[in-house]
Amino acid sequence: xxxxxxxxxxxxxxxxxxxxxxxxxxxxxxxxxxxxxxxxxxxxxxxxxxxxxxxxxxxxxxxxxxxxxxxxxxxxxxxxxxxxxxxxxxxxxxxxxxxxxxxxxxxxxxxxxxxxxxxxxxxxxxxxxxxxxxxxxxxxxxxxxxxxxxxxxxxxxxxxxxxxxxxxxxxxxxxxxxxxxxxxxxxxxxxxxxxxxxxxxxx
Amino acid sequence: xxxxxxxxxxxxxxxxxxxxxxxxxxxxxxxxxxxxxxxxxxxxxxxxxxxxxxxxxxxxxxxxxxxxxxxxxxxxxxxxxxxxxxxxxxxxxxxxxxxxxxxxxxxxxxxxxxxxxxxxxxxxxxxxxxxxxxxxxxxxxxxxxxxxxxxxxxxxxxxxxxxxxxxxxxxxxxxxxxxxxxxxxxxxxxxxxxxxxxxxxxxxxxxxxxxxxxxxxxxxxxxxxxxxxxxxxxxxxxxxxxxxxxxxxxxxxxxxxxxxxxxxx
Numbered sequence: 001x002x003x004x005x006x007x008x009x010x011x012x013x014x015x016x017x018x019x020x021x022x023x024x025x026x027x028x029x030x031x032x033x034x035x036x037x038x039x040x041x042x043x044x045x046x047x048x049x050x051x052x053x054x055x056x057x058x059x060x061x062x063x064x065x066x067x068x069x070x071x072x073x074x075x076x077x078x079x080x081x082x083x084x085x086x087x088x089x090x091x092x093x094x095x096x097x098x099x100x101x102x103x104x105x106x107x108x109x110x111x112x113x114x115x116x117x118x119x120x121x122x123x124x125x126x127x128x129x130x131x132x133x134x135x136x137x138x139x140x141x142x143x144x145x146x147x148x149x150x151x152x153x154x155x156x157x158x159x160x161x162x163x164x165x166x167x168x169x170x171x172x173x174x175x176x177x178x179x180x181x182x183x184x185x186x187x188x189x190x191x192x193x194x195x196x197x198x199x200x201x202x203x
Numbered sequence: 204x205x206x207x208x209x210x211x212x213x214x215x216x217x218x219x220x221x222x223x224x225x226x227x228x229x230x231x232x233x234x235x236x237x238x239x240x241x242x243x244x245x246x247x248x249x250x251x252x253x254x255x256x257x258x259x260x261x262x263x264x265x266x267x268x269x270x271x272x273x274x275x276x277x278x279x280x281x282x283x284x285x286x287x288x289x290x291x292x293x294x295x296x297x298x299x300x301x302x303x304x305x306x307x308x309x310x311x312x313x314x315x316x317x318x319x320x321x322x323x324x325x326x327x328x329x330x331x332x333x334x335x336x337x338x339x340x341x342x343x344x345x346x347x348x349x350x351x352x353x354x355x356x357x358x359x360x361x362x363x364x365x366x367x368x369x370x371x372x373x374x375x376x377x378x379x380x381x382x383x384x385x386x387x388x389x390x391x392x393x394x395x396x397x398x399x400x401x402x403x404x405x406x407x408x409x410x411x412x413x414x415x416x417x418x419x420x421x422x423x424x425x426x427x428x429x430x431x432x433x434x435x436x437x438x439x440x441x442x443x444x445x446x447x448x449x450x451x452x453x454x455x456x457x458x459x460x461x462x463x464x465x466x467x468x
Binding site: 104106107109110111112113114115116117120124125128129 | 284285286288289290300302316359363
């Protein structure tokens with residue numbers, strides 16, 4: 001714990017980078033997963049392809065994906081964000097599809113019968129009704145990304161992974177512990193916060 | 204329960220309407236039917252007889268395979284889809300209130316889509332809640348999950364009536380509530396019909412409900428209309444064995460209850 005106490009400012013700064021990395025990735029990932037999930041929920045054929053593709057991407061080892069992306073995009077946080085966005089798709093799209101498929105058909109029937117357009121039905125009725133399940137997907141994705149983002153330090157993207165890699169190279173266990181504790185705490189806080197959000201919405 | 208002379212209801216006509224669902228066969232076969240303006244028409248028949256499908260061709264939730272549906276002489280296919288639907292009230296058994304909208308916002312959905320001014324929408328919401336005997340100040344801000352089944356259906360009917368539709372479609376609207384609540388909802392819709400003169404097309408499998416509410420009962424079986432008649436006529440002269448067995452052995456008792464006006468029952 002001595003490193004954490006002695007270099008609290010540095011750990012906090014790296015934690016901040018980590019949070020930004022995860023938050024930005026999650027926001028972009030969600031902006032992609034919502035329309036893709038809506039499409040997948042509506043068109044079973046497209047759904048099979050989209051979910052299959054997201055599943056394949058998810059199985060690529062994180063180091064391998066980062067290495068591949070570096071050859072195209074170079075080192076730095078932007079490359080890490082791309083990798084995290086790719087990894088989040090699988091969990092997020094599944095959440096969106098499950099959420100939308102679980103919407104009470106009577107709700108959609110009423111909405112259409114009252115004269116809402118398909119777009120209004122989706123935005124006003126289906127997405128809000130699907131939100132608790134979608135948010136469940138966001139929570140799992142957030143926790144996964146907090147863990148994955150530690151690897152991003154390996155391609156100069158910053159974050160708490162910096163402490164882990166430095167600690168390994170210099171055989172400084174204290175540094176490793178500080179990084180691991182901060183990352184774990186972040187994952188737990190993200191999980192609890194999003195759980196509270198889910199509960200608030202369900203009520 | 205005759206509609207007033209100034210009936211704002213529309214005439215609904217089916218001309219040789221058939222609906223076929225791929226392999227599943229025919230849901231509706233060759234229906235010719237005219238529902239006069241302001242009529243309370245009840246489509247009655249067992250489940251799977253095609254009554255809901257026929258109802259849903261009016262607001263084009265189902266498109267006929269062949270034939271034409273007209274509202275006041277205009278083919279519904281000539282109308283823009285959303286504008287057609289916004290001009291037709293729609294209430295269903297499952298109610299389908301939007302769970303994250305307050306009662307007032309649910310009722311205000313269609314007026315909002317039609318771009319009514321805020322003050323007019325607010326006034327209309329209160330008017331409709333009062334019409335459905337829901338005290339506006341108590342119910343306006345509630346969420347659907349805070350309502351009983353009967354209250355939710357009252358809100359559903361208020362929502363369907365919000366934009367002053369000339370036709371109101373009701374698909375087994377009272378089937379999911381208990382008998383006492385159902386009876387009071389039936390009284391309510393009968394009163395609303397006589398006050399507003401809206402054309403109502405109402406689907407049910409409940410013979411008593413049909414006889415109680417209808418100006419005209421349209422009996423359906425296996426996708427076809429087998430008889431279209433006033434309730435008394437239906438009891439006195441069933442067109443065939445199917446109608447006779449449907450109105451059943453209680454026909455004479457039903458005849459008696461029909462002779463008393465609805466409000467006193």
